[in-house]
Amino acid sequence: MTLVTDPKAPRVAIVGATGAVGNTLIGLIEQRGLRYRDMKLVASARSAGTELTVDGVAYPVQAVDEFDFSTVDLAFFSAGTEASEQWVPKATAAGAVVIDNTIAYRMDPDTPLVVPQVNAHELDRRPKSGVIANPNCSTIPLVRLLKGVEERWGIRQAVVSTYQAASGLGHPGVDELRDASRATLEHPEEAYPNKEFTPSLAFNVIPKIDRFLDTGFTLEEQKMLQESRKILGIPHLDVTTTCVRVPVVNGHSEAVWIETQGVVDRTELVEVLAALPEVTVHDRESPREFPTPATIDDPNQVHVGRVRVNPNNPRAFWLWLVADNLTIGAALNAIQIAEELIARETL
Numbered sequence: 249m250t251l252v253t254d255p256k257a258p259r260v261a262i263v264g265a266t267g268a269v270g271n272t273l274i275g276l277i278e279q280r281g282l283r284y285r286d287m288k289l290v291a292s293a294r295s296a297g298t299e300l301t302v303d304g305v306a307y308p309v310q311a312v313d314e315f316d317f318s319t320v321d322l323a324f325f326s327a328g329t330e331a332s333e334q335w336v337p338k339a340t341a342a343g344a345v346v347i348d349n350t351i352a353y354r355m356d357p358d359t360p361l362v363v364p365q366v367n368a369h370e371l372d373r374r375p376k377s378g379v380i381a382n383p384n385c386s387t388i389p390l391v392r393l394l395k396g397v398e399e400r401w402g403i404r405q406a407v408v409s410t411y412q413a414a415s416g417l418g419h420p421g422v423d424e425l426r427d428a429s430r431a432t433l434e435h436p437e438e439a440y441p442n443k444e445f446t447p448s449l450a451f452n453v454i455p456k457i458d459r460f461l462d463t464g465f466t467l468e469e470q471k472m473l474q475e476s477r478k479i480l481g482i483p484h485l486d487v488t489t490t491c492v493r494v495p496v497v498n499g500h501s502e503a504v505w506i507e508t509q510g511v512v513d514r515t516e517l518v519e520v521l522a523a524l525p526e527v528t529v530h531d532r533e534s535p536r537e538f539p540t541p542a543t544i545d546d547p548n549q550v551h552v553g554r555v556r557v558n559p560n561n562p563r564a565f566w567l568w569l570v571a572d573n574l575t576i577g578a579a580l581n582a583i584q585i586a587e588e589l590i591a592r593e594t595l
């Protein structure tokens with residue numbers, strides 16, 4: 249984005265500007281050529297008065313409870329679900345369109361849940377609620393690949409295991425992984441007093457993300473099912489997941505098993521995946537190449553590897569994906585929604 253005087257360019261607020269998603273959003277605003285007429289940075293009262301820079305201009309961070317939403321046309325929210333529940337209605341009542349990163353509005357029937365590479369047509373008109381919901385960080389890269397597979401072969405079932413990074417819990421998650429890892433190396437006999445991850449994530453993996461539901465699944469696992477169905481527009485889509493936190497600082501990975509209606513040929517499958525927008529297939533040339541969270545060079549792409557058709561049943565295959573949860577899984581998707589709204593003049 250670029251600061252301009254064009255009266256058609258939106259006045260923008262970033263609520264949660266000091267957080268991991270907010271920081272990434274600011275970086276992407278600087279990277280991409282979108283134009284804005286005014287910028288407001290908003291967070292909790294804790295950060296009020298601190299300064300952040302966007303496109304070389306320093307802005308004071310304002311407390312959300314004192315912020316006047318009638319001064320903006322577009323508000324990005326990534327300040328947690330409670331803050332969205334409290335402040336998004338005030339923002340829309342004041343006339344702003346909201347792009348919300350939290351779970352608060354995702355399953356609301358009056359709110360489109362959008363991944364622009366999959367269902368941008370949902371943005372053709374301004375939503376009844378005034379809100380466009382940004383999906384869960386593991387759901388976004390998955391549905392971008394499922395769309396291509398559904399269109400070519402039809403999906404019978406997808407079985408997914410996620411490997412989710414500490415930055416899924418924002419700055420506090422990353423800080424705790426670093427501090428707990430250091431403390432565990434230095435004093436292995438002492439239990440680290442964790443707040444974000446239970447048990448400790450240092451040198452560990454945790455098969456629980458978000459809270460448990462009565463079904464035995466976690467909320468994160470339920471989000472992946474329900475949100476995939478809504479985004480792809482397939483109400484009975486069979487997606488089942490196990491979501492696991494791993495001691496990686498940033499970048500979510502997923503092992504994905506897909507059973508299809510039609511017979512799949514690996515060469516064609518790789519072609520179909522590589523032709524999807526902003527997808528890089530690493531094992532196109534050599535099946536021995538694969539992406540990892542630590543080695544992906546472009547956080548704005550969904551990275552795919554380990555593409556293997558089942559030798560016992562060519563109506564099923566495995567793939568491995570890696571996607572930066574703060575960009576692909578949150579801020580980039582939100583910016584791309586804003587770009588589509590501006591292009592369609594539906595702001």
Ligand SMILES: NC(=O)C1=CN([C@@H]2O[C@H](COP(=O)(O)OP(=O)(O)OC[C@H]3O[C@@H](n4cnc5c(N)ncnc54)[C@H](OP(=O)(O)O)[C@@H]3O)[C@@H](O)[C@H]2O)C=CC1
Binds near residue numbers: 385
């Ligand atoms: N991290 C991720 O991978 C993803 C995150 N999200 C969503 O984005 C939200 C934020 O995530 P993330 O940036 O990682 O988290 P962080 O903890 O890094 O940042 C939280 C941000 O929200 C602000 N905030 C917290 N509470 C309030 C409040 N009551 N009122 C106003 N502002 C508040 C914080 O401000 P202050 O500095 O003043 O405390 C900070 O700017 C998550 O809760 C989630 O809903 C969605 C997809 C992926």
Ligand SMILES: N[C@@H](CC(=O)OP(=O)(O)O)C(=O)O
Binds near residue numbers: 412
């Ligand atoms: N739950 C995700 C991050 C997140 O905030 O997701 P959601 O927006 O669906 O609550 C993770 O911990 O990796």
